[in-house]
Amino acid sequence: MEAYDVAVVGAGPAGATAARFSALGGARTILLDRRPELGHPVQCGEFLPTPAELKDLFDCDEVIDETFRVPPGTILRETHGMVCIAPSGREYRFPLEGYSVSRRAFDKALALDAEGAGAELRHPCGVTRVRDDVVSLAGGGQIRARVIVGADGPLSTVARSAGFSVEREMFRMVTGTSLGTFSDEIRLYFGQVAPGGYAWVFPRRADANVGLGVTSIPRGRSLGTLLDRFLRREKISGATDRTSWWVPIGPPPPSAVRGRALFAGDSANLVMATNGGGIPTAMISGRDAGVAAARHIRDGRPLSEYDTLWKRHLFQPLARGHRIKHLGDRVVARDRFLSLGMRYIGASGLDSMMRLRWPRRLGGAR
Ligand SMILES: Cc1cc2nc3c(=O)[nH]c(=O)nc-3n(C[C@H](O)[C@H](O)[C@H](O)COP(=O)(O)OP(=O)(O)OC[C@H]3O[C@@H](n4cnc5c(N)ncnc54)[C@H](O)[C@@H]3O)c2cc1C
The missing domain is CATH 3.50.50.60 (FAD/NAD(P)-binding domain)
Incomplete structure (x- = not known):
């Protein structure tokens, strides 16, 4: 052997x-x-x-x-900034340097x-x-x-x-490629568009990596139909080369x-x-x-x-x-409350959460 x-x-x-x-x-x-x-x-x-x-x-x-x-x-592509989009459509923008x-x-x-x-x-x-x-x-x-x-x-x-x-605990994820011209920010969409997770648009050269991750799939829907609905709503071309997978x-x-x-x-x-x-x-x-x-x-x-x-x-x-994600899940089960919650903590609070820190308005460091 x-x-x-x-x-x-x-x-x-x-x-x-x-x-x-x-x-x-x-x-x-x-x-x-x-x-x-x-x-x-x-x-x-x-x-x-x-x-x-x-x-x-x-x-x-x-x-x-x-x-x-x-x-x-x-x-x-180099990306400069993240935008978190509430179910109400309100956008919260903060700096984040990265790459596709x-x-x-x-x-x-x-x-x-x-x-x-x-x-x-x-x-x-x-x-x-x-x-x-x-x-x-x-x-x-x-x-x-x-x-x-x-x-x-x-x-x-x-x-x-x-x-x-x-x-x-798993995110069920689907991803694909959509053609088009996209700004150099990465965009995350929250709410029932992707229950328990978010949908995303990450720009590349002449296309974008688009997808979504969820903790539960609403009855009568699939990851594919959720993604189609999201892309239609955002007027983004249909995604090709789709794959689905898990994230723990x-x-x-x-x-x-x-x-x-x-x-x-x-x-x-x-x-x-x-x-x-x-x-x-x-x-x-x-x-x-x-x-x-x-x-x-x-x-x-x-x-x-x-x-x-x-x-x-x-x-x-x-x-x-992990603790922040769980608190968020409890507070934001409905789109209306989620939009209000995102407004309450604001762009700096969302920035903190993405950086694995408690937002100041929820008590700061813990
Ligand atoms: C749709 C989606 C979008 C994501 N987007 C991002 C993102 O934008 N940025 C980010 O940082 N993370 C993202 N993630 C998470 C990220 O992909 C993973 O956390 C990361 O790939 C983990 O790396 P890993 O090496 O642990 O596992 P993996 O990347 O999964 O690698 C595991 C490897 O093991 C091999 N393997 C599996 N079983 C066996 C076996 N039995 N024998 C031999 N080989 C085996 C597989 O072929 C694979 O190559 C995303 C995940 C998904 C599903």
Whole structure:
């Protein structure tokens, strides 16, 4: 049986980053993904904040500098500002610097970085089960690894087979491409247009990534009909290349270590619940998992160091974001109240919520 120090399952942002740092730390690392083409099909809004914005969100500047690289060739457009649109149509605008990226190019670039650092990349190569140190592959092979990183997304096979469970709350999401000319702000629409979540328009060069995420689908509707209705209302052309997928918006777990398995990114719920963004947190937790795995192999340090690292970098803002989202859900079940609530907290309050902070009008820091 082939043997590695570290097997990383899933070559999305969490896994590719984990493999890069594990290999940089001197561990013999393999990165496995079931997809024939990494990053495709695109199941993402493809928006990323700049590193400077991330430093404002998470208190770990040096980690962000070494972890969060947006390869210039993957950027489709720079965006300047976010607009939150209430059900009443009122718009709340605040600054937010970011990029629309091509996930299709972005995921490949991150995997290439991992290879460049010395990791072996193998795909398409699905993992069907993990038991102790044995990773079973679709098609029958097996790999032995001293540490396994579960970075295989919200429906994680590794989590299920290793008995790692987190409180799952999910956004059901649909995304597609609409042609047209769009301003360089990202736009989020709230209310019954996307119950429990929001609809979005994220501009790219000659088109936009459009979509919506919901916590529940009203009876008689589907994600597709909700999206059609939203696009018609906003007079945006119908979306092509549609995909639907899940985003976990539950609380961060008390521990992301189970035996010899470390969980990063969506597999461990490490997503910003107020805005559904999970790429930066996947990369930061991936980095922490890769560093902890390599230290374990090289110096015999306990794998629980992974918990210390990701909790220091991510736990408080993510837990706060989850609490803010829940309070918002209770207050804003009806469009009229939601419009009034958005008016009460205003643009600066919405800006705070998107940045995982309590709005000043709801008591500020907690
Ligand atoms: C519609 C939509 C829009 C979104 N928009 C944004 C956005 O604009 N900005 C943002 O920051 N976040 C966004 N997110 C969230 C973001 O996409 C995720 O949080 C992020 O991709 C998580 O990264 P990850 O590496 O943990 O998981 P993933 O990106 O899901 O990667 C998991 C990888 O594991 C592989 N895999 C799965 N199972 C197996 C298996 N059994 N064996 C081998 N390989 C396997 C998959 O092929 C995949 O490549 C969006 C999500 C959705 C669904």
